[in-house]
Amino acid sequence: MQAFLKGATVQAPKAQKEKALAGSSTEKTVKAVPWVEKYRPKCVDEVAFQEEVVAVLKKSLEGADVSMLTWNYSSSPSDETFYIALVIVLICPVLYRQRVLELNASDERGIQVIREKVKTFAQLTVAGTRPDGKLCPPFKIIILDEADSMTPPAQAALRRTMEKESRTTRFCLICNYISRIIEPLTSRCSKFRFKPLDNHIQETRLLDICEKENLKYSKEGISALVRVSEGDLRKAITFLQSAARLSIAKEITEHTITEIAGVVPNKMIDNLLHICFRGTFEKLEVAVRNLVDEGYAATQILSQLHESIIEKDFGDKQKSAIAEKMAVVSKCMLDGADEFLQMLSLCSVIMQQSSQD
Amino acid sequence: MSLWVDKYRPTSLSKLDYHKEQAAQLRNLVQCGDFPHLLVYGPSGGGKKSRIMCLLRELYGAGVEKLRMEHQTLVAPSKKKIEINTIASNYHLEVNARQGGRSVLFHLLFHCFTSYFIFFFIASHLISSSFSLLHILFHLLFHCFTYFVSTVMLETRTRVVIQELIKTVAQSQQIQSSTQREFKVVLLTEVDRLTKDAQHALRRTMEKYTATCRLILCSTSTSKVIGPIRSRCLAIRVPLPSTEEVCSVLTAVCKKEGLLLPPELAKQISERSGRNLRKALLMCEACRVQQYPFSADQEIPVADWVIYLRETANAIVSQQSPQRLLEVRARLYELLTHCIPPDVIMKGLLTELLNNCDGQLKTEVAHLAAYYEHRLQLGNKAIYHLEAFVARFMAMYKKFMEDGLDGMMF
Numbered sequence: 186m187q188a189f190l191k192g193a194t195v196q197a198p199k200a201q202k203e204k205a206l207a208g209s210s211t212e213k214t215v216k217a218v219p220w221v222e223k224y225r226p227k228c229v230d231e232v233a234f235q236e237e238v239v240a241v242l243k244k245s246l247e248g249a250d251v252s253m254l255t256w257n258y259s260s261s262p263s264d265e266t267f268y269i270a271l272v273i274v275l276i277c278p279v280l281y282r283q284r285v286l287e288l289n290a291s292d293e294r295g296i297q298v299i300r301e302k303v304k305t306f307a308q309l310t311v312a313g314t315r316p317d318g319k320l321c322p323p324f325k326i327i328i329l330d331e332a333d334s335m336t337p338p339a340q341a342a343l344r345r346t347m348e349k350e351s352r353t354t355r356f357c358l359i360c361n362y363i364s365r366i367i368e369p370l371t372s373r374c375s376k377f378r379f380k381p382l383d384n385h386i387q388e389t390r391l392l393d394i395c396e397k398e399n400l401k402y403s404k405e406g407i408s409a410l411v412r413v414s415e416g417d418l419r420k421a422i423t424f425l426q427s428a429a430r431l432s433i434a435k436e437i438t439e440h441t442i443t444e445i446a447g448v449v450p451n452k453m454i455d456n457l458l459h460i461c462f463r464g465t466f467e468k469l470e471v472a473v474r475n476l477v478d479e480g481y482a483a484t485q486i487l488s489q490l491h492e493s494i495i496e497k498d499f500g501d502k503q504k505s506a507i508a509e510k511m512a513v514v515s516k517c518m519l520d521g522a523d524e525f526l527q528m529l530s531l532c533s534v535i536m537q538q539s540s541q542d
Numbered sequence: 543m544s545l546w547v548d549k550y551r552p553t554s555l556s557k558l559d560y561h562k563e564q565a566a567q568l569r570n571l572v573q574c575g576d577f578p579h580l581l582v583y584g585p586s587g588g589g590k591k592s593r594i595m596c597l598l599r600e601l602y603g604a605g606v607e608k609l610r611m612e613h614q615t616l617v618a619p620s621k622k623k624i625e626i627n628t629i630a631s632n633y634h635l636e637v638n639a640r641q642g643g644r645s646v647l648f649h650l651l652f653h654c655f656t657s658y659f660i661f662f663f664i665a666s667h668l669i670s671s672s673f674s675l676l677h678i679l680f681h682l683l684f685h686c687f688t689y690f691v692s693t694v695m696l697e698t699r700t701r702v703v704i705q706e707l708i709k710t711v712a713q714s715q716q717i718q719s720s721t722q723r724e725f726k727v728v729l730l731t732e733v734d735r736l737t738k739d740a741q742h743a744l745r746r747t748m749e750k751y752t753a754t755c756r757l758i759l760c761s762t763s764t765s766k767v768i769g770p771i772r773s774r775c776l777a778i779r780v781p782l783p784s785t786e787e788v789c790s791v792l793t794a795v796c797k798k799e800g801l802l803l804p805p806e807l808a809k810q811i812s813e814r815s816g817r818n819l820r821k822a823l824l825m826c827e828a829c830r831v832q833q834y835p836f837s838a839d840q841e842i843p844v845a846d847w848v849i850y851l852r853e854t855a856n857a858i859v860s861q862q863s864p865q866r867l868l869e870v871r872a873r874l875y876e877l878l879t880h881c882i883p884p885d886v887i888m889k890g891l892l893t894e895l896l897n898n899c900d901g902q903l904k905t906e907v908a909h910l911a912a913y914y915e916h917r918l919q920l921g922n923k924a925i926y927h928l929e930a931f932v933a934r935f936m937a938m939y940k941k942f943m944e945d946g947l948d949g950m951m952f
Contacts, residue, residue: 420773427776430574431567447764447777466904470896478817479781480584482764514912518765522916523885526892530912533905 220426221419224394284311287328299342303327307350325354332358333365340367347373381416391421400429401436409439413446449481454489458497461535469536473528483524487515487531494535503538510534547823550795553607555596558589559794560787561780568593568778572600577725579748580758581733581772584780587818590760591731593780597758598727602633616706628707634727635711637704704730704740705747712751725756733759734766741768748774788812788822795823801830806838814842847882848890855894862936867929874928884924888915888931895935903942910934 286306288298311325329335347356347370358374360366388411395402406428414421427445428437443450453476460472476486494507514531518524552558555565571577580597582590598606612628629636711726730736736744748757748771757775764772783791789808796803803826811829815822828843829836854873857866877887892911896904910931918927 423773427578430571430576430578430776433570433574444779445777447779466896466901478585480588480763480779482583484765517912517916520916521766521919522912523889523919524763524765526889526908526912526915529908533908537905 219423220394220398221422224390224397224422284325285328286325287330295336296339296342299339299346303343304346304350307346307354310353324352326357327354328357328359330359331361333360333362337367340370344369344373382418384411384416387411387414387416387418387421390418391425394422394425395437398429400425403436403438405439406437406442409442413442413448447482447485449476449486449489451489453479453481454486454493457490457532458493458535461532462539466533466536469532470529473525473532477525477528483518483528484515486528487511487518490531490535499538503541506538507535545824546795546799546827547820550798550823551592552596553599555593555600558593558596559791560783561589564778564780565593565596568597569600571776572597577601577756579752579756579775581764581767581775581777582758582760582780583762583764583777585782585818586762587815587820588780588782589819590780593778594729594758594760598634598729601727602631606631606633608632614707614710616703634729635707636729636731637707638731704736705743708744708747708751708755708757712747712755725754727756727758729758729760731760732762733771734761734763738768741771745770745774782817783819785809785812785817788815788817788819791819792822792826796826799830802835804836804838807836807840811842847877847880850877851882851887851890852894855891855898858891858932858936859895859898859939862940867933867936870932871925871929874925874932878924884918884928885915887924887928888918891928891931899939899942903938906938907935910938 286303288303306325307327309325311323332340343356356374358366358370363371363376388407391407391410394400395407410421410424414424424442424445425437428441431445432441457472457476460468464472477483491508491511494504494511497504499507510531514527517527555569558565580594582594584590595606609629609631612630614628615623617623708728711728733741744757745768759767759771759775761767764777789805789812792808792811793803793805807829808826811825812822815825825842829840832843833840850873854870854877857873858870874887878884888911892907895907899907914927914931914934917930918924921927
């Protein structure tokens with residue numbers, strides 16, 4: 186982890202980074218920074234939409250007393266999960282490297298690491314003042330990103346450490362599903378729920394970035410971006426940057442966005458469904474073969490089909506039969522079954538069900 | 543003498559024959575300097591690899607084509623030594639993510655089989671026209687050998703290999719970074735065959751070494767690539783060329799060879815190839831060997847196993863009895879021992895069988911095929927599942943026919 190941090194700071198030395206932040210963003214930094222990083226909120230007030238969480242945190246920051254262990258979880262993979270962690274840290278940016286240990290899913294996080302690395306880090310005490318004499322909270326922070334992918338034994342190993350070292354260390358666990366964290370840990374933490382972002386707020390954020398990067402965009406392009414990203418701002422920003430790279434000095438249109446996101450055009454899905462309802466099996470076979478040949482991912486087709494089927498006016502019974510088949514197909518595809526065969530099987534179920542009205 | 547497929551492979555982005563808009567976008571990408579990780583996906587035979595090589599050439603110039611084979615020994619945490627072969631130039635490293643061991647050999651042989659059955663065909667014809675037998679055999683062996691080395695024996699099942707390989711590339715800086723790009727490229731093909739574990743390992747590696755190394759991932763579908771990797775890459779979809787595009791490429795290639803290809807034949811070949819350009823070119827070359835000048839209604843040579851599979855399907859439809867099941871079993875074994883992958887057999891059988899049944903039954907057959915193909919992926923002995931599929935089909939078909947007869951009686 187430290188190596189990663191080091192890598193990042195070597196790339197963009199601090200002075201330069203701060204200049205870039207404070208100064209105009211039109212001036213490009215030497216190394217290209219992903220926009221997701223570039224436009225991450227730098228203080229609590231900038232965090233969009235999560236009012237309750239922000240209010241609580243601000244309160245505790247004022248007292249310079251993060252007396253509780255922070256526990257962030259979000260029901261959707263929202264970019265915001267990570268913000269707060271940074272926000273707390275920003276009380277003392279200078280001390281970041283000394284005081285923060287960050288571990289995410291790609292690091293080794295077995296029980297061994299918890300026992301050795303985390304424990305020794307947690308046992309160190311730190312001073313309550315900064316080098317320049319100002320006050321700062323006298324503790325360190327350990328951030329465990331994607332804590333739900335930790336094994337239960339490793340989580341269990343955290344229990345005692347968490348309590349015993351609370352004088353010197355605060356833990357911050359970030360996860361998507363709180364149900365995958367063992368009960369003893371959840372009871373030791375205060376929890377913050379992050380809502381998925383509102384479409385409107387995403388849109389303003391994206392427009393803001395477009396403005397700062399001098400991009401040409403069309404209204405449809407941005408709304409497509411919001412639709413495609415499904416409340417995930419990180420995804421939206423990454424797509425936006427990719428689109429900007431691919432089409433230099435050209436307008437970012439709906440077409441580019443759908444292409445980058447790998448989304449199947451609605452027209453093709455509608456066409457497929459139309460054949461399911463009206464056509465014959467032969468036509469269906471051709472259509473499915475065509476879809477697979479175009480290179481669209483079957484999982485993507487599946488999720489889009491699912492959406493349109495739910496909206497269609499079928500009987501409840503038909504819908505549930507189709508949904509069940511979709512679940513089966515999805516599992517089979519995870520196991521590595523052939524996409525063409527699975528899609529064909531699914532579509533023929535849809536065909537069968539639609540003819541039963 | 544080399545195959546047309548290799549001979550006329552486009553070498554720069556501007557020379558690509560189709561998806562021109564995408565090629566322009568790729569060129570933009572190279573020019574803007576800020577090169578992301580790429581995930582190139584699409585069905586096989588659509589020109590993914592050609593595009594990647596063009597892109598690399600655009601990035602680094604002609605030096606990319608000077609390839610050399612490297613032999614490396616890695617030590618796994620369990621102190622076990624893993625030996626691997628890679629293909630590399632000064633600027634990039636190519637790693638194939640096949641899962642090693644048995645399946646490698648299986649797929650490899652199949653690949654040789656399908657692409658080179660035509661070669662055999664050509665060879666046999668050439669022999670009769672008194673070419674040097676030795677020369678042809680040598681060439682054939684050489685082809686097989688290079689193919690072998692490029693795909694083989696990467697025990698990439700363990701994530702160790704992925705991590706170690708990329709680390710070694712990433713940790714060595716480019717020497718003259720002022721004149722060159724400051725990153726190297728690691729080309730990982732068939733990412734969808736990587737285990738979940740290895741994919742998760744990639745995720746960290748991708749972030750950690752962005753300064754010195756970019757990854758180009760290549761896979762047939764994104765379904766089996768985990769979300770976090772997908773979101774870190776710029777995804778580029780390469781659809782198969784349309785039949786018209788295949789036609790025009792065929793005509794262009796024939797023109798370069800100084801041959802005259804009648805448009806009817808071109809159309810027929812491109813339809814037969816199922817929009818797979820590599821297959822189409824091989825077919826076209828086989829036609830050339832078989833008969834030249836071309837005639838419009840010339841017969842296009844088909845692989846032996848395809849005909850064999852068709853006969854098998856016909857046998858299943860014509861009679862349903864335990865006796866016949868045994869015969870079919872023998873035929874399936876024959877196909878398997880000739881290294882035709884079981885999923886290809888299953889799909890081939892399905893298409894043939896579908897032609898032979900009507901409406902209601904088709905749906906059922908499609909379900910059956912999907913069901914057994916899934917189990918085939920999970921299990922490890924293909925013949926069980928293939929045989930089960932055939933048996934179930936026979937039972938269903940027979941019942942359907944008898945019901946039909948009863949209906950006629952009353």
